[in-house]
Amino acid sequence: MTRIVVGVDGSDPSIAAARWAASEAQQTGATLVLVHAFEWDWPAARFDGGTVLREWAEQKANTTLADAASVVAAVAPGVTVERKAVTGSPGPALIEAGADSSMIVVGNRGRGGFGSLLLGSVGQRLATHAPAPVVVVRGRRDLGNGAVVVGVDGSPSSLDALAAGFRAAAARSARLIAVRAYLPPTPPWGVNVEPVVYDVAERDAELKAELDELLAPWREKFPDVATETLVAHGGAAGVLVGLSHTAQLLVVGTCGHGSVAGTLTGSVALQLVHHADAPVLIVR
Structure with missing residues:
Protein backbone atom coordinates (compact mmCIF):
# COMPACT_ATOMS: atom_id res chain seq x y z
CA MET A 1 0.00 0.00 0.00
CA THR A 2 1.44 3.35 -1.03
CA ARG A 3 1.45 6.24 1.42
CA ILE A 4 1.10 9.98 0.88
CA VAL A 5 2.41 12.16 3.71
CA VAL A 6 0.99 15.64 4.20
CA GLY A 7 2.14 18.26 6.70
CA VAL A 8 -0.68 20.07 8.50
CA ASP A 9 -0.73 22.91 11.02
CA GLY A 10 -4.30 24.19 10.83
CA SER A 11 -3.51 27.10 8.50
CA ASP A 12 -5.51 27.61 5.32
CA PRO A 13 -2.59 26.60 3.06
CA SER A 14 -2.08 23.36 5.00
CA ILE A 15 -5.79 22.58 4.75
CA ALA A 16 -5.54 23.16 1.00
CA ALA A 17 -2.60 20.74 0.97
CA ALA A 18 -4.69 18.18 2.86
CA ARG A 19 -7.53 18.54 0.35
CA TRP A 20 -5.19 18.11 -2.59
CA ALA A 21 -3.48 15.12 -0.99
CA ALA A 22 -6.86 13.55 -0.19
CA SER A 23 -7.89 13.69 -3.86
CA GLU A 24 -4.52 12.27 -4.86
CA ALA A 25 -4.90 9.41 -2.36
CA GLN A 26 -8.38 8.68 -3.68
CA GLN A 27 -7.13 8.57 -7.27
CA THR A 28 -4.17 6.31 -6.46
CA GLY A 29 -5.59 4.17 -3.66
CA ALA A 30 -2.91 5.39 -1.26
CA THR A 31 -3.11 5.74 2.50
CA LEU A 32 -2.98 9.37 3.64
CA VAL A 33 -0.71 10.15 6.58
CA LEU A 34 -1.38 13.48 8.29
CA VAL A 35 1.68 14.74 10.17
CA HIS A 36 1.81 17.61 12.64
CA ALA A 37 5.10 18.57 14.29
CA PHE A 38 5.23 20.72 17.39
CA GLU A 39 7.93 22.03 19.69
CA TRP A 40 7.28 22.80 23.33
CA ASP A 41 10.67 22.45 25.05
CA TRP A 42 11.67 26.11 25.22
CA PRO A 43 13.48 27.38 28.38
CA ALA A 44 10.33 28.45 30.26
CA ALA A 45 8.80 25.02 29.76
CA ARG A 46 11.53 23.41 31.84
CA PHE A 47 10.14 24.88 35.06
CA ASP A 48 7.05 23.74 36.95
CA GLY A 49 4.71 24.52 34.07
CA GLY A 50 6.53 22.23 31.63
CA THR A 51 4.15 19.28 31.99
CA VAL A 52 1.12 21.52 31.54
CA LEU A 53 2.61 23.14 28.46
CA ARG A 54 3.45 19.80 26.89
CA GLU A 55 -0.07 18.49 27.52
CA TRP A 56 -1.48 21.66 25.98
CA ALA A 57 0.76 21.30 22.92
CA GLU A 58 -0.20 17.65 22.48
CA GLN A 59 -3.89 18.45 22.80
CA LYS A 60 -3.61 21.21 20.22
CA ALA A 61 -1.69 18.90 17.87
CA ASN A 62 -4.38 16.22 18.16
CA THR A 63 -7.10 18.81 17.51
CA THR A 64 -5.25 20.04 14.43
CA LEU A 65 -4.97 16.49 13.11
CA ALA A 66 -8.63 15.76 13.83
CA ASP A 67 -9.71 18.90 11.95
CA ALA A 68 -7.55 17.92 8.97
CA ALA A 69 -8.96 14.39 9.04
CA SER A 70 -12.49 15.83 8.90
CA VAL A 71 -11.54 17.82 5.80
CA VAL A 72 -10.10 14.69 4.19
CA ALA A 73 -13.24 12.68 4.98
CA ALA A 74 -15.40 15.33 3.31
CA VAL A 75 -13.21 15.50 0.20
CA ALA A 76 -12.39 11.82 -0.22
CA PRO A 77 -14.61 9.52 1.85
CA GLY A 78 -13.22 6.03 2.08
CA VAL A 79 -9.55 7.06 2.00
CA THR A 80 -7.57 5.43 4.81
CA VAL A 81 -6.13 8.12 7.09
CA GLU A 82 -3.37 7.89 9.67
CA ARG A 83 -2.49 10.68 12.11
CA LYS A 84 0.95 11.40 13.53
CA ALA A 85 1.71 14.09 16.10
CA VAL A 86 5.46 14.32 16.60
CA THR A 87 7.73 16.58 18.60
CA GLY A 88 10.52 18.36 16.81
CA SER A 89 11.13 20.52 13.76
CA PRO A 90 8.79 20.06 10.79
CA GLY A 91 11.46 19.44 8.16
CA PRO A 92 13.09 16.42 9.83
CA ALA A 93 9.65 15.17 10.92
CA LEU A 94 8.38 15.10 7.35
CA ILE A 95 11.59 13.61 6.02
CA GLU A 96 11.36 10.78 8.52
CA ALA A 97 7.63 10.25 7.96
CA GLY A 98 8.15 10.27 4.20
CA ALA A 99 10.91 7.66 4.19
CA ASP A 100 8.65 4.98 2.70
CA SER A 101 6.05 7.25 1.09
CA SER A 102 5.27 7.92 -2.54
CA MET A 103 4.87 11.66 -2.00
CA ILE A 104 5.19 14.43 0.60
CA VAL A 105 2.66 17.26 0.34
CA VAL A 106 2.83 20.70 1.98
CA GLY A 107 1.18 24.07 1.67
CA ASN A 108 3.18 27.08 0.57
CA ARG A 109 2.98 28.82 3.94
CA GLY A 110 1.45 28.33 7.37
CA ARG A 111 1.71 29.11 11.05
CA GLY A 112 5.35 28.44 11.70
CA GLY A 113 5.18 24.69 12.29
CA PHE A 114 4.90 23.70 8.67
CA GLY A 115 4.65 27.36 7.71
CA SER A 116 6.49 28.73 4.71
CA LEU A 117 8.01 25.31 4.18
CA LEU A 118 9.46 25.96 0.78
CA LEU A 119 10.06 29.64 1.36
CA GLY A 120 12.82 29.26 3.97
CA SER A 121 15.52 26.95 5.23
CA VAL A 122 13.15 24.24 6.50
CA GLY A 123 11.41 23.85 3.17
CA GLN A 124 14.61 23.96 1.19
CA ARG A 125 15.95 21.16 3.37
CA LEU A 126 12.78 19.17 2.73
CA ALA A 127 12.95 19.68 -1.02
CA THR A 128 16.64 18.82 -1.27
CA HIS A 129 16.74 15.96 1.22
CA ALA A 130 13.29 14.38 1.16
CA PRO A 131 13.35 10.71 0.14
CA ALA A 132 10.20 11.12 -1.99
CA PRO A 133 8.75 13.60 -4.48
CA VAL A 134 7.49 16.80 -2.86
CA VAL A 135 4.32 18.67 -3.82
CA VAL A 136 3.86 22.31 -2.87
CA VAL A 137 0.15 23.12 -3.03
CA ARG A 138 -0.35 26.73 -3.98
CA GLY A 139 -2.19 28.96 -6.42
CA ARG A 140 -5.85 28.98 -7.32
CA ARG A 141 -8.22 26.55 -5.63
CA ASP A 142 -10.31 25.61 -8.68
CA LEU A 143 -7.88 23.76 -10.93
CA GLY A 144 -10.57 22.65 -13.36
CA ASN A 145 -9.58 20.36 -16.20
CA GLY A 146 -6.20 21.92 -16.85
CA ALA A 147 -3.21 20.13 -18.25
CA VAL A 148 -0.28 18.57 -16.45
CA VAL A 149 2.70 20.71 -17.48
CA VAL A 150 6.20 19.20 -17.36
CA GLY A 151 9.47 21.07 -17.72
CA VAL A 152 11.84 19.01 -19.88
CA ASP A 153 15.43 19.73 -20.88
CA GLY A 154 16.72 16.21 -21.54
CA SER A 155 18.57 15.86 -18.24
CA PRO A 156 18.05 12.67 -16.18
CA SER A 157 16.11 14.66 -13.59
CA SER A 158 13.74 16.11 -16.14
CA LEU A 159 13.19 12.63 -17.62
CA ASP A 160 12.11 11.49 -14.14
CA ALA A 161 9.76 14.46 -14.09
CA LEU A 162 8.38 13.43 -17.48
CA ALA A 163 7.64 9.92 -16.18
CA ALA A 164 5.89 11.37 -13.13
CA GLY A 165 3.99 13.77 -15.34
CA PHE A 166 2.61 10.98 -17.52
CA ARG A 167 1.50 9.02 -14.46
CA ALA A 168 -0.19 12.11 -13.05
CA ALA A 169 -1.91 12.92 -16.34
CA ALA A 170 -3.15 9.33 -16.71
CA ALA A 171 -4.56 9.33 -13.16
CA ARG A 172 -6.40 12.60 -13.85
CA SER A 173 -7.47 11.86 -17.44
CA ALA A 174 -5.68 15.09 -18.29
CA ARG A 175 -3.60 16.11 -21.25
CA LEU A 176 0.14 16.57 -20.82
CA ILE A 177 2.18 19.50 -22.11
CA ALA A 178 5.94 18.97 -22.30
CA VAL A 179 7.77 22.30 -22.28
CA ARG A 180 11.25 23.26 -23.40
CA ALA A 181 12.12 26.90 -22.80
CA TYR A 182 15.22 28.72 -23.92
CA LEU A 183 16.46 32.23 -24.56
CA PRO A 184 17.44 32.92 -28.19
CA PRO A 185 20.59 35.04 -28.48
CA THR A 186 20.07 38.79 -28.51
CA PRO A 187 21.66 41.07 -31.10
CA PRO A 188 25.13 42.26 -30.07
CA TRP A 189 25.63 45.74 -28.69
CA GLY A 190 28.53 48.02 -29.44
CA VAL A 191 30.99 48.13 -32.30
CA ASN A 192 33.36 45.54 -33.65
CA VAL A 193 31.18 42.72 -32.33
CA GLU A 194 30.51 39.78 -34.60
CA PRO A 195 26.77 39.06 -34.90
CA VAL A 196 25.53 35.70 -33.65
CA VAL A 197 24.63 33.43 -36.53
CA TYR A 198 21.52 31.68 -35.27
CA ASP A 199 18.43 30.42 -37.07
CA VAL A 200 15.76 30.55 -34.37
CA ALA A 201 13.14 28.70 -36.41
CA GLU A 202 15.63 25.93 -37.12
CA ARG A 203 16.55 25.68 -33.44
CA ASP A 204 12.87 25.55 -32.46
CA ALA A 205 12.31 22.68 -34.87
CA GLU A 206 15.33 20.80 -33.50
CA LEU A 207 14.14 21.15 -29.92
CA LYS A 208 10.61 20.10 -30.83
CA ALA A 209 11.99 17.00 -32.55
CA GLU A 210 14.01 16.22 -29.41
CA LEU A 211 10.90 16.57 -27.27
CA ASP A 212 8.92 14.27 -29.55
CA GLU A 213 11.71 11.69 -29.33
CA LEU A 214 11.74 11.86 -25.52
CA LEU A 215 7.97 11.54 -25.37
CA ALA A 216 7.74 8.62 -27.82
CA PRO A 217 8.14 5.73 -25.32
CA TRP A 218 5.77 7.39 -22.85
CA ARG A 219 3.16 8.01 -25.51
CA GLU A 220 3.34 4.32 -26.30
CA LYS A 221 3.04 3.36 -22.63
CA PHE A 222 0.18 5.81 -21.99
CA PRO A 223 -1.76 5.86 -25.27
CA ASP A 224 -4.82 7.45 -23.65
CA VAL A 225 -2.92 10.53 -22.51
CA ALA A 226 -3.22 13.37 -25.01
CA THR A 227 0.08 15.18 -25.37
CA GLU A 228 1.44 18.46 -26.66
CA THR A 229 4.95 19.78 -27.00
CA LEU A 230 5.84 23.42 -26.57
CA GLY A 242 2.60 31.60 -17.24
CA LEU A 243 1.33 28.13 -18.08
CA SER A 244 0.43 27.52 -14.44
CA HIS A 245 -2.57 29.86 -14.75
CA THR A 246 -4.43 27.20 -16.72
CA ALA A 247 -2.62 24.04 -15.55
CA GLN A 248 -3.73 21.72 -12.77
CA LEU A 249 -0.18 20.59 -11.95
CA LEU A 250 3.40 21.63 -12.74
CA VAL A 251 6.08 18.93 -12.68
CA VAL A 252 9.83 19.62 -12.55
CA GLY A 253 12.98 17.75 -11.59
CA THR A 254 15.42 18.81 -8.91
CA CYS A 255 18.30 19.44 -11.28
CA GLY A 256 18.88 19.80 -14.97
CA HIS A 257 20.83 21.56 -17.68
CA GLY A 258 19.65 24.96 -16.57
CA SER A 259 16.91 25.60 -19.12
CA VAL A 260 13.90 24.16 -17.33
CA ALA A 261 14.62 21.76 -14.51
CA GLY A 262 16.94 23.85 -12.43
CA THR A 263 18.02 22.87 -8.95
CA LEU A 264 15.96 23.94 -5.98
CA THR A 265 18.82 26.08 -4.79
CA GLY A 266 18.64 27.95 -8.09
CA SER A 267 16.14 30.40 -9.46
CA VAL A 268 13.75 28.29 -11.56
CA ALA A 269 12.24 25.98 -8.95
CA LEU A 270 12.29 28.68 -6.30
CA GLN A 271 10.35 31.00 -8.60
CA LEU A 272 7.80 28.27 -9.26
CA VAL A 273 7.36 27.69 -5.54
CA HIS A 274 6.90 31.42 -4.97
CA HIS A 275 4.80 32.35 -8.00
CA ALA A 276 3.09 29.35 -9.65
CA ASP A 277 -0.70 29.46 -9.81
CA ALA A 278 -1.03 25.69 -9.45
CA PRO A 279 0.50 22.91 -7.31
CA VAL A 280 4.14 22.13 -8.07
CA LEU A 281 5.44 18.56 -8.04
CA ILE A 282 9.20 18.38 -7.49
CA VAL A 283 10.56 14.99 -8.52
CA ARG A 284 13.73 13.71 -6.92
Missing part, protein backbone atom coordinates in the same frame (compact mmCIF):
# COMPACT_ATOMS: atom_id res chain seq x y z
CA VAL A 231 9.12 25.12 -27.40
CA ALA A 232 8.96 28.55 -25.84
CA HIS A 233 11.24 31.58 -25.93
CA GLY A 234 11.99 33.05 -22.54
CA GLY A 235 13.19 32.16 -19.09
CA ALA A 236 12.01 28.74 -17.98
CA ALA A 237 10.49 29.97 -14.74
CA GLY A 238 8.52 32.70 -16.48
CA VAL A 239 7.21 30.31 -19.13
CA LEU A 240 6.14 27.71 -16.57
CA VAL A 241 4.55 30.28 -14.27
Whole structure:
Protein backbone atom coordinates (compact mmCIF):
# COMPACT_ATOMS: atom_id res chain seq x y z
CA MET A 1 0.00 0.00 0.00
CA THR A 2 1.44 3.35 -1.03
CA ARG A 3 1.45 6.24 1.42
CA ILE A 4 1.10 9.98 0.88
CA VAL A 5 2.41 12.16 3.71
CA VAL A 6 0.99 15.64 4.20
CA GLY A 7 2.14 18.26 6.70
CA VAL A 8 -0.68 20.07 8.50
CA ASP A 9 -0.73 22.91 11.02
CA GLY A 10 -4.30 24.19 10.83
CA SER A 11 -3.51 27.10 8.50
CA ASP A 12 -5.51 27.61 5.32
CA PRO A 13 -2.59 26.60 3.06
CA SER A 14 -2.08 23.36 5.00
CA ILE A 15 -5.79 22.58 4.75
CA ALA A 16 -5.54 23.16 1.00
CA ALA A 17 -2.60 20.74 0.97
CA ALA A 18 -4.69 18.18 2.86
CA ARG A 19 -7.53 18.54 0.35
CA TRP A 20 -5.19 18.11 -2.59
CA ALA A 21 -3.48 15.12 -0.99
CA ALA A 22 -6.86 13.55 -0.19
CA SER A 23 -7.89 13.69 -3.86
CA GLU A 24 -4.52 12.27 -4.86
CA ALA A 25 -4.90 9.41 -2.36
CA GLN A 26 -8.38 8.68 -3.68
CA GLN A 27 -7.13 8.57 -7.27
CA THR A 28 -4.17 6.31 -6.46
CA GLY A 29 -5.59 4.17 -3.66
CA ALA A 30 -2.91 5.39 -1.26
CA THR A 31 -3.11 5.74 2.50
CA LEU A 32 -2.98 9.37 3.64
CA VAL A 33 -0.71 10.15 6.58
CA LEU A 34 -1.38 13.48 8.29
CA VAL A 35 1.68 14.74 10.17
CA HIS A 36 1.81 17.61 12.64
CA ALA A 37 5.10 18.57 14.29
CA PHE A 38 5.23 20.72 17.39
CA GLU A 39 7.93 22.03 19.69
CA TRP A 40 7.28 22.80 23.33
CA ASP A 41 10.67 22.45 25.05
CA TRP A 42 11.67 26.11 25.22
CA PRO A 43 13.48 27.38 28.38
CA ALA A 44 10.33 28.45 30.26
CA ALA A 45 8.80 25.02 29.76
CA ARG A 46 11.53 23.41 31.84
CA PHE A 47 10.14 24.88 35.06
CA ASP A 48 7.05 23.74 36.95
CA GLY A 49 4.71 24.52 34.07
CA GLY A 50 6.53 22.23 31.63
CA THR A 51 4.15 19.28 31.99
CA VAL A 52 1.12 21.52 31.54
CA LEU A 53 2.61 23.14 28.46
CA ARG A 54 3.45 19.80 26.89
CA GLU A 55 -0.07 18.49 27.52
CA TRP A 56 -1.48 21.66 25.98
CA ALA A 57 0.76 21.30 22.92
CA GLU A 58 -0.20 17.65 22.48
CA GLN A 59 -3.89 18.45 22.80
CA LYS A 60 -3.61 21.21 20.22
CA ALA A 61 -1.69 18.90 17.87
CA ASN A 62 -4.38 16.22 18.16
CA THR A 63 -7.10 18.81 17.51
CA THR A 64 -5.25 20.04 14.43
CA LEU A 65 -4.97 16.49 13.11
CA ALA A 66 -8.63 15.76 13.83
CA ASP A 67 -9.71 18.90 11.95
CA ALA A 68 -7.55 17.92 8.97
CA ALA A 69 -8.96 14.39 9.04
CA SER A 70 -12.49 15.83 8.90
CA VAL A 71 -11.54 17.82 5.80
CA VAL A 72 -10.10 14.69 4.19
CA ALA A 73 -13.24 12.68 4.98
CA ALA A 74 -15.40 15.33 3.31
CA VAL A 75 -13.21 15.50 0.20
CA ALA A 76 -12.39 11.82 -0.22
CA PRO A 77 -14.61 9.52 1.85
CA GLY A 78 -13.22 6.03 2.08
CA VAL A 79 -9.55 7.06 2.00
CA THR A 80 -7.57 5.43 4.81
CA VAL A 81 -6.13 8.12 7.09
CA GLU A 82 -3.37 7.89 9.67
CA ARG A 83 -2.49 10.68 12.11
CA LYS A 84 0.95 11.40 13.53
CA ALA A 85 1.71 14.09 16.10
CA VAL A 86 5.46 14.32 16.60
CA THR A 87 7.73 16.58 18.60
CA GLY A 88 10.52 18.36 16.81
CA SER A 89 11.13 20.52 13.76
CA PRO A 90 8.79 20.06 10.79
CA GLY A 91 11.46 19.44 8.16
CA PRO A 92 13.09 16.42 9.83
CA ALA A 93 9.65 15.17 10.92
CA LEU A 94 8.38 15.10 7.35
CA ILE A 95 11.59 13.61 6.02
CA GLU A 96 11.36 10.78 8.52
CA ALA A 97 7.63 10.25 7.96
CA GLY A 98 8.15 10.27 4.20
CA ALA A 99 10.91 7.66 4.19
CA ASP A 100 8.65 4.98 2.70
CA SER A 101 6.05 7.25 1.09
CA SER A 102 5.27 7.92 -2.54
CA MET A 103 4.87 11.66 -2.00
CA ILE A 104 5.19 14.43 0.60
CA VAL A 105 2.66 17.26 0.34
CA VAL A 106 2.83 20.70 1.98
CA GLY A 107 1.18 24.07 1.67
CA ASN A 108 3.18 27.08 0.57
CA ARG A 109 2.98 28.82 3.94
CA GLY A 110 1.45 28.33 7.37
CA ARG A 111 1.71 29.11 11.05
CA GLY A 112 5.35 28.44 11.70
CA GLY A 113 5.18 24.69 12.29
CA PHE A 114 4.90 23.70 8.67
CA GLY A 115 4.65 27.36 7.71
CA SER A 116 6.49 28.73 4.71
CA LEU A 117 8.01 25.31 4.18
CA LEU A 118 9.46 25.96 0.78
CA LEU A 119 10.06 29.64 1.36
CA GLY A 120 12.82 29.26 3.97
CA SER A 121 15.52 26.95 5.23
CA VAL A 122 13.15 24.24 6.50
CA GLY A 123 11.41 23.85 3.17
CA GLN A 124 14.61 23.96 1.19
CA ARG A 125 15.95 21.16 3.37
CA LEU A 126 12.78 19.17 2.73
CA ALA A 127 12.95 19.68 -1.02
CA THR A 128 16.64 18.82 -1.27
CA HIS A 129 16.74 15.96 1.22
CA ALA A 130 13.29 14.38 1.16
CA PRO A 131 13.35 10.71 0.14
CA ALA A 132 10.20 11.12 -1.99
CA PRO A 133 8.75 13.60 -4.48
CA VAL A 134 7.49 16.80 -2.86
CA VAL A 135 4.32 18.67 -3.82
CA VAL A 136 3.86 22.31 -2.87
CA VAL A 137 0.15 23.12 -3.03
CA ARG A 138 -0.35 26.73 -3.98
CA GLY A 139 -2.19 28.96 -6.42
CA ARG A 140 -5.85 28.98 -7.32
CA ARG A 141 -8.22 26.55 -5.63
CA ASP A 142 -10.31 25.61 -8.68
CA LEU A 143 -7.88 23.76 -10.93
CA GLY A 144 -10.57 22.65 -13.36
CA ASN A 145 -9.58 20.36 -16.20
CA GLY A 146 -6.20 21.92 -16.85
CA ALA A 147 -3.21 20.13 -18.25
CA VAL A 148 -0.28 18.57 -16.45
CA VAL A 149 2.70 20.71 -17.48
CA VAL A 150 6.20 19.20 -17.36
CA GLY A 151 9.47 21.07 -17.72
CA VAL A 152 11.84 19.01 -19.88
CA ASP A 153 15.43 19.73 -20.88
CA GLY A 154 16.72 16.21 -21.54
CA SER A 155 18.57 15.86 -18.24
CA PRO A 156 18.05 12.67 -16.18
CA SER A 157 16.11 14.66 -13.59
CA SER A 158 13.74 16.11 -16.14
CA LEU A 159 13.19 12.63 -17.62
CA ASP A 160 12.11 11.49 -14.14
CA ALA A 161 9.76 14.46 -14.09
CA LEU A 162 8.38 13.43 -17.48
CA ALA A 163 7.64 9.92 -16.18
CA ALA A 164 5.89 11.37 -13.13
CA GLY A 165 3.99 13.77 -15.34
CA PHE A 166 2.61 10.98 -17.52
CA ARG A 167 1.50 9.02 -14.46
CA ALA A 168 -0.19 12.11 -13.05
CA ALA A 169 -1.91 12.92 -16.34
CA ALA A 170 -3.15 9.33 -16.71
CA ALA A 171 -4.56 9.33 -13.16
CA ARG A 172 -6.40 12.60 -13.85
CA SER A 173 -7.47 11.86 -17.44
CA ALA A 174 -5.68 15.09 -18.29
CA ARG A 175 -3.60 16.11 -21.25
CA LEU A 176 0.14 16.57 -20.82
CA ILE A 177 2.18 19.50 -22.11
CA ALA A 178 5.94 18.97 -22.30
CA VAL A 179 7.77 22.30 -22.28
CA ARG A 180 11.25 23.26 -23.40
CA ALA A 181 12.12 26.90 -22.80
CA TYR A 182 15.22 28.72 -23.92
CA LEU A 183 16.46 32.23 -24.56
CA PRO A 184 17.44 32.92 -28.19
CA PRO A 185 20.59 35.04 -28.48
CA THR A 186 20.07 38.79 -28.51
CA PRO A 187 21.66 41.07 -31.10
CA PRO A 188 25.13 42.26 -30.07
CA TRP A 189 25.63 45.74 -28.69
CA GLY A 190 28.53 48.02 -29.44
CA VAL A 191 30.99 48.13 -32.30
CA ASN A 192 33.36 45.54 -33.65
CA VAL A 193 31.18 42.72 -32.33
CA GLU A 194 30.51 39.78 -34.60
CA PRO A 195 26.77 39.06 -34.90
CA VAL A 196 25.53 35.70 -33.65
CA VAL A 197 24.63 33.43 -36.53
CA TYR A 198 21.52 31.68 -35.27
CA ASP A 199 18.43 30.42 -37.07
CA VAL A 200 15.76 30.55 -34.37
CA ALA A 201 13.14 28.70 -36.41
CA GLU A 202 15.63 25.93 -37.12
CA ARG A 203 16.55 25.68 -33.44
CA ASP A 204 12.87 25.55 -32.46
CA ALA A 205 12.31 22.68 -34.87
CA GLU A 206 15.33 20.80 -33.50
CA LEU A 207 14.14 21.15 -29.92
CA LYS A 208 10.61 20.10 -30.83
CA ALA A 209 11.99 17.00 -32.55
CA GLU A 210 14.01 16.22 -29.41
CA LEU A 211 10.90 16.57 -27.27
CA ASP A 212 8.92 14.27 -29.55
CA GLU A 213 11.71 11.69 -29.33
CA LEU A 214 11.74 11.86 -25.52
CA LEU A 215 7.97 11.54 -25.37
CA ALA A 216 7.74 8.62 -27.82
CA PRO A 217 8.14 5.73 -25.32
CA TRP A 218 5.77 7.39 -22.85
CA ARG A 219 3.16 8.01 -25.51
CA GLU A 220 3.34 4.32 -26.30
CA LYS A 221 3.04 3.36 -22.63
CA PHE A 222 0.18 5.81 -21.99
CA PRO A 223 -1.76 5.86 -25.27
CA ASP A 224 -4.82 7.45 -23.65
CA VAL A 225 -2.92 10.53 -22.51
CA ALA A 226 -3.22 13.37 -25.01
CA THR A 227 0.08 15.18 -25.37
CA GLU A 228 1.44 18.46 -26.66
CA THR A 229 4.95 19.78 -27.00
CA LEU A 230 5.84 23.42 -26.57
CA VAL A 231 9.12 25.12 -27.40
CA ALA A 232 8.96 28.55 -25.84
CA HIS A 233 11.24 31.58 -25.93
CA GLY A 234 11.99 33.05 -22.54
CA GLY A 235 13.19 32.16 -19.09
CA ALA A 236 12.01 28.74 -17.98
CA ALA A 237 10.49 29.97 -14.74
CA GLY A 238 8.52 32.70 -16.48
CA VAL A 239 7.21 30.31 -19.13
CA LEU A 240 6.14 27.71 -16.57
CA VAL A 241 4.55 30.28 -14.27
CA GLY A 242 2.60 31.60 -17.24
CA LEU A 243 1.33 28.13 -18.08
CA SER A 244 0.43 27.52 -14.44
CA HIS A 245 -2.57 29.86 -14.75
CA THR A 246 -4.43 27.20 -16.72
CA ALA A 247 -2.62 24.04 -15.55
CA GLN A 248 -3.73 21.72 -12.77
CA LEU A 249 -0.18 20.59 -11.95
CA LEU A 250 3.40 21.63 -12.74
CA VAL A 251 6.08 18.93 -12.68
CA VAL A 252 9.83 19.62 -12.55
CA GLY A 253 12.98 17.75 -11.59
CA THR A 254 15.42 18.81 -8.91
CA CYS A 255 18.30 19.44 -11.28
CA GLY A 256 18.88 19.80 -14.97
CA HIS A 257 20.83 21.56 -17.68
CA GLY A 258 19.65 24.96 -16.57
CA SER A 259 16.91 25.60 -19.12
CA VAL A 260 13.90 24.16 -17.33
CA ALA A 261 14.62 21.76 -14.51
CA GLY A 262 16.94 23.85 -12.43
CA THR A 263 18.02 22.87 -8.95
CA LEU A 264 15.96 23.94 -5.98
CA THR A 265 18.82 26.08 -4.79
CA GLY A 266 18.64 27.95 -8.09
CA SER A 267 16.14 30.40 -9.46
CA VAL A 268 13.75 28.29 -11.56
CA ALA A 269 12.24 25.98 -8.95
CA LEU A 270 12.29 28.68 -6.30
CA GLN A 271 10.35 31.00 -8.60
CA LEU A 272 7.80 28.27 -9.26
CA VAL A 273 7.36 27.69 -5.54
CA HIS A 274 6.90 31.42 -4.97
CA HIS A 275 4.80 32.35 -8.00
CA ALA A 276 3.09 29.35 -9.65
CA ASP A 277 -0.70 29.46 -9.81
CA ALA A 278 -1.03 25.69 -9.45
CA PRO A 279 0.50 22.91 -7.31
CA VAL A 280 4.14 22.13 -8.07
CA LEU A 281 5.44 18.56 -8.04
CA ILE A 282 9.20 18.38 -7.49
CA VAL A 283 10.56 14.99 -8.52
CA ARG A 284 13.73 13.71 -6.92
